Amino acid sequence: MTTITADQIIAWIERYSIRIAEQKEFLTKLDSDIGDADHGANMNRGFQAVLAKKAELQGKDIGALLKIVAMTLISTVGGAAGALYGTFFLQASNVTAGKTELTPEEFVLVLEKGLAGIVLRGKAAIGDKTMVDALHPAVKACRRAIAANESLDQALAEAVAAAEAGLQSTIPLMARRGRASYLGERSVNHQDPGATSTFFLFECAAETLTGKQ
Ligand SMILES: Nc1ncnc2c1ncn2[C@@H]1O[C@H](COP(=O)(O)OP(=O)(O)OP(=O)(O)O)[C@@H](O)[C@H]1O
Numbered sequence: 001m002t003t004i005t006a007d008q009i010i011a012w013i014e015r016y017s018i019r020i021a022e023q024k025e026f027l028t029k030l031d032s033d034i035g036d037a038d039h040g041a042n043m044n045r046g047f048q049a050v051l052a053k054k055a056e057l058q059g060k061d062i063g064a065l066l067k068i069v070a071m072t073l074i075s076t077v078g079g080a081a082g083a084l085y086g087t088f089f090l091q092a093s094n095v096t097a098g099k100t101e102l103t104p105e106e107f108v109l110v111l112e113k114g115l116a117g118i119v120l121r122g123k124a125a126i127g128d129k130t131m132v133d134a135l136h137p138a139v140k141a142c143r144r145a146i147a148a149n150e151s152l153d154q155a156l157a158e159a160v161a162a163a164e165a166g167l168q169s170t171i172p173l174m175a176r177r178g179r180a181s182y183l184g185e186r187s188v189n190h191q192d193p194g195a196t197s198t199f200f201l202f203e204c205a206a207e208t209l210t211g212k213q
């Protein structure tokens with residue numbers, strides 16, 4: 001059976017850190033339209049700090065390495081996204097404590113716990129124009145595919161497609177959470193920055209966790 005190794009999880013995090021660095025200006029541009037123009041800088045600060053700890057991540061079990069990622073994000077990112085992504089990885093680390101590899105089923109649980117942590121912390125529902133609009137459908141798509149015995153490759157491809165559709169769905173929405181909500185109607189017709197960075201997280205997962213590296 002396919003399993004996801006600790007090295008693959010590290011590859012995922014590393015690939016995502018690089019993607020964030022590449023997309024930093026784009027994420028900040030999106031946040032300048034409906035926020036305070038710092039999402040790219042916030043995320044990049046956090047994931048560059050994670051990247052600097054790559055040697056420390058190596059050789060750790062998945063729970064331990066995800067905990068380092070979480071604590072690094074919480075202490076370096078600041079703002080809403082730092083706390084929310086930090087919570088995602090902290091919840092993910094709790095369900096993977098002591099594990100050196102994950103079955104697809106266990107990986108879906110990681111995503112579900114991460115999502116639940118973000119929702120508990122940020123109280124955003126689908127349609128509030130936040131990262132949850134990309135994350136929730138992606139996690140659901142992955143769960144559905146794994147429950148239907150589809151391959152991990154297939155499940156992650158479906159999760160990426162669902163995250164992208166969720167991201168696009170934020171464009172016509174009026175924000176109801178975070179700084180963008182202060183804009184009311186003026187937040188309409190803009191793509192949510194956090195939903196965009198979440199879409200990249202799934203893209204990077206599909207590139208690194210499926211043997212297509
Ligand atoms: N309560 C929330 N629940 C889920 N996601 C949220 C929430 N509040 C904000 N976000 C997400 O965080 C993104 C903004 O992240 P950023 O790094 O710019 O932090 P920030 O400037 O402190 O946040 P904000 O502008 O929301 O106050 C938004 O695009 C949205 O996706």
Ligand SMILES: [Mg+2]
Nearest residue numbers: 035036038039
């Ligand atoms: Mg911001």
